[in-house]
Amino acid sequence: MEEVLNILFNPLPNAIMTLLTGLSLLYWIFSMLMGEGFDFGDSGLEFEGADVQDINTDADVDADHPEPSFFSKAMDYINIGKAPLMVLVTLFKFIGWIITLITSMTFDLSSYGWKSVLVLLPIFILTYFLMHFVTIPVVKLYKNVGYTGEEAQEFLGRTGKMKSSIQGQSIGSVEIIINKDVIRLNVQSADGSKIAYDDEVVIVNETENKKFYLVQKAINLNSF
Incomplete structure (x- = not known):
């Protein structure tokens, strides 16, 4: 012993x-x-x-969209978001x-x-x-066994914190918490404005191809 x-x-x-x-x-x-x-x-x-969503948010973008960030690729390599x-x-x-x-x-x-x-x-x-x-x-x-995470529409309107910086058409990731579960989603800025790492954001929409969510800065006391 x-x-x-x-x-x-x-x-x-x-x-x-x-x-x-x-x-x-x-x-x-x-x-x-x-x-x-x-x-x-x-x-x-x-x-x-810590539950992570796996619904059309993988970093498999087509030629019409910019490449996801290095961090997003690194997380995708070890299958973060699929278990x-x-x-x-x-x-x-x-x-x-x-x-x-x-x-x-x-x-x-x-x-x-x-x-x-x-x-x-x-x-x-x-x-x-x-x-x-x-x-x-x-x-x-x-x-x-049927693990699919949350439904896509349930993310709209939720707030989370950015885990990368985004601007224009660049792709980053946001982390939200639902029922104590941590979920990471690939996102773009809704209006193209710069959103920094750790900024609190609101999920307002999805892209037309349903591959990414659109976010904007949340308005709270820390915003002023």
């Missing part, structure tokens, strides 16, 4: 990843105890997590944790002291690319 604990918490990268993975485990345990579980859409099961966000976050932590444990034992990271934490950077990069392949069966599972 002592040897197992030593591997889990030594060196520092192992301890960090063990704690992060443990927090996700506690999240799911508390979710189950509180009666919140796995939301599989209309399948009768519930999955309470609940907390499921994907937990997978990311778990994969990174396993790679960290293997790396620490293979290269004896404990001999590097606190500097061993720097190994997490390449591990996170490797985990990111692995997520593209690991999430494919997860996305298929949610699709097969």
Whole structure:
């Protein structure tokens, strides 16, 4: 038992990843105890997590529209928007944790002291690319059980915060919260005006091809 604990918490990268993975485990345990579980859409099961919409908001633009932002492409690569966000976050932590444990034992990271934490950077990069392949069966599972997220018309009129800057015809992303679920949508500025990162916006319409939502700055006390 002592040897197992030593591997889990030594060196520092192992301890960090063990704690992060443990927090996700506690999240799911508390979710189950509180009666919140796995939301599989209309399948009768519930999955309470960070739900992300997957309805004509992918970054598959045609030649008549500008390319989506680098951030949107990066999120699409690991299938953000096609399964609940907390499921994907937990997978990311778990994969990174396993790679960290293997790396620490293979290269004896404990001999590097606190500097061993720097190994997490390449591990996170490797985990990111692995997520593209690991999430494919997860996305298929949610699709097969009928997970479709919220209906498109329910987004109109909702407010959220920008997760990128947009102007003119550029494409960015907005994050909204519905029933404690975090949903990310691809958006454009309704009138072409500049909207900065973290600005609060209102979803006012959709583009004619139904691929993006149109947003404008929300009017509140922070606007003055």
